[in-house]
Amino acid sequence: MMAPRGLAIVLLAALTVPVSAKDVGMELMIEMTDALHRLNYSGTLVHIKGADLNTLRISHEYIDGVEKEVISSLNESQESVSRQSQPFSLSQVPDSIEVMEKVYSLDVGTIKKVADRQCQIVIARPKDKMRYLQKYCIDSLTKLPLAYSLIDNNHNVVEQFTFTSVEISEPNPDQLEKAYASVASAAPQTLLGSLQPSGDWTIEALPQGFTFGKVRASGQVGRKADDTEHFVVTDGLSSVSVFISPITTAQPENMSGISSGALNVLTSQKNNHRITLVGEVPKGTMQRIFTGLHYRGVN
Amino acid sequence: MSQTTKQEYLSALLDGEAGSFEQHRLCDALDSDTEMQTKLANYALIGEAMRNQQQTARVGPSFLAGIQEALKDEAIPSPELVESTPNVIPLPAKRKPLWPAKVAGYAVAASVVAVAAVSLQNYFTAVEPAQTIASVAEPAVPVVAQAEPKAPVVQVQKEVAQLTTVRASFAPAAEPVYGIPDAAMRGMIDDYVAQHFQYASSNTLMPAVRAVSYSTDFR
Numbered sequence: 001m002m003a004p005r006g007l008a009i010v011l012l013a014a015l016t017v018p019v020s021a022k023d024v025g026m027e028l029m030i031e032m033t034d035a036l037h038r039l040n041y042s043g044t045l046v047h048i049k050g051a052d053l054n055t056l057r058i059s060h061e062y063i064d065g066v067e068k069e070v071i072s073s074l075n076e077s078q079e080s081v082s083r084q085s086q087p088f089s090l091s092q093v094p095d096s097i098e099v100m101e102k103v104y105s106l107d108v109g110t111i112k113k114v115a116d117r118q119c120q121i122v123i124a125r126p127k128d129k130m131r132y133l134q135k136y137c138i139d140s141l142t143k144l145p146l147a148y149s150l151i152d153n154n155h156n157v158v159e160q161f162t163f164t165s166v167e168i169s170e171p172n173p174d175q176l177e178k179a180y181a182s183v184a185s186a187a188p189q190t191l192l193g194s195l196q197p198s199g200d201w202t203i204e205a206l207p208q209g210f211t212f213g214k215v216r217a218s219g220q221v222g223r224k225a226d227d228t229e230h231f232v233v234t235d236g237l238s239s240v241s242v243f244i245s246p247i248t249t250a251q252p253e254n255m256s257g258i259s260s261g262a263l264n265v266l267t268s269q270k271n272n273h274r275i276t277l278v279g280e281v282p283k284g285t286m287q288r289i290f291t292g293l294h295y296r297g298v299n
Numbered sequence: 300m301s302q303t304t305k306q307e308y309l310s311a312l313l314d315g316e317a318g319s320f321e322q323h324r325l326c327d328a329l330d331s332d333t334e335m336q337t338k339l340a341n342y343a344l345i346g347e348a349m350r351n352q353q354q355t356a357r358v359g360p361s362f363l364a365g366i367q368e369a370l371k372d373e374a375i376p377s378p379e380l381v382e383s384t385p386n387v388i389p390l391p392a393k394r395k396p397l398w399p400a401k402v403a404g405y406a407v408a409a410s411v412v413a414v415a416a417v418s419l420q421n422y423f424t425a426v427e428p429a430q431t432i433a434s435v436a437e438p439a440v441p442v443v444a445q446a447e448p449k450a451p452v453v454q455v456q457k458e459v460a461q462l463t464t465v466r467a468s469f470a471p472a473a474e475p476v477y478g479i480p481d482a483a484m485r486g487m488i489d490d491y492v493a494q495h496f497q498y499a500s501s502n503t504l505m506p507a508v509r510a511v512s513y514s515t516d517f518r
Contacts, residue, residue, distance in 0.1 A: 047509075054515060058505075145505075230494065243494075255475055257480075276491050278492055280509075287475065
């Protein structure tokens with residue numbers, strides 16, 4: 001006969017709703033995205049791409065209710081990027097997550113220590129070879145990503161960054177309230193919806209899991225002054241920008257490309273147009289997108 | 300033993316450079332470590348293939364003949380009948396297997412040959428991708444002719460040749476060659492990359508980190 005203690009364990013196990021690693025991973029990813037935009041943090045991080053190592057100083061804070069991020073290279077004293085972002089809203093997240101689930105499986109790994117802080121490993125494992133494996137170490141306390149790496153199909157780390165020191169704090173509640181108030185008023189205009197190529201161009205059979213990305217109203221995506229068309233395809237975690245511009249002078253029809261860590265750039269020609277693809281996906285995926293582009297206009 | 304050390308020791312063992320202490324240690328480790336056993340088998344196969352790269356035909360007959368010879372000596376189990384006594388209830392005699400043991404043996408031999416052929420093929424793929432299929436598949440026919448092997452072996456050779464053909468049809472297309480963009484093109488690319496980072500902020504983690512890092516590249 002089963003002892004009362006054993007029976008209690010069985011009942012408890014039966015009543016407990018199973019929480020899958022996928023659900024936990026998804027929750028952590030959403031919290032991480034929020035933390036990246038919501039928290040104040042500053043620190044030093046190392047960015048490694050192949051044999052290149054770059055040490056960067058990063059600071060992120062809210063000033064007058066505006067999200068401000070400054071990143072400077074400690075290797076090259078003059079290099080820095082400062083940008084002000086529109087306040088971030090979690091309403092932007094679900095679309096990406098939904099898309100992402102189709103092509104990545106999420107695993108939750110062990111607890112590690114990065115920059116003297118405990119963090120949880122979360123792995124977004126691609127279900128095909130069209131994208132990189134993404135591995136995060138998410139701060140157990142604040143959910144800020146402390147380390148991040150992108151791994152290719154051959155198990156090579158193509159790019160990684162890791163904090164060597166970091167200070168994290170909650171923003172001043174007044175600042176955050178101000179920021180959220182502006183989100184509430186700006187929300188209807190923040191995203192314009194999926195932007196597809198204009199009538200002259202079409203893409204047949206995007207790689208599995210990729211869809212046309214939503215476009216920020218503040219961004220300059222779409223048709224530009226120099227008649228360059230720009231649209232974005234995304235799988236929820238990685239995105240590829242496609243730029244199409246008419247060629248006015250004769251140019252050699254060769255395909256050229258550069259790589260910087262996980263970032264690949266390919267440029268070639270089709271129907272008297274220069275096509276340039278920029279994105280954090282393998283070259284083969286970009287080649288597939290390029291091949292699928294078809295011109296429907298008149299030359 | 301770390302992975303690197305294991306590989307180094309195995310390599311030393313095959314090259315005859317391992318000392319007696321390492322040999323004993325490796326033999327002990329090989330008893331229980333299946334990964335090491337596989338690695339040793341692979342290294343031995345690669346070594347054998349390298350030594351006979353120009354004489355592939357020699358590998359086949361001796362290898363196949365050896366297997367056939369071993370199978371010839373293999374005893375075929377016969378059913379044992381127990382005499383019936385009042386205290387002993389006889390079990391029904393073992394049914395004669397549908398496939399004789401030799402056939403099973405040939406199946407094993409076939410698997411070994413197929414694996415060996417595919418492994419060799421993989422090895423040569425890594426060395427000379429353009430000549431792979433021809434260099435492995437072609438010598439298979441003379442081998443059969445010289446050794447006058449029995450029917451199952453001929454069948455195996457045919458299957459290996461078929462495998463090779465299937466593999467050839469699935470061979471990946473050559474990757475396109477990308478040139479290096481000139482200075483004018485680089486200016487345009489830099490502009491596009493900046494725009495990509497600006498947009499990608501909702502998808503890609505810390506795009507500004509990549510932006511700064513990218514700006515320090517190609518100098």
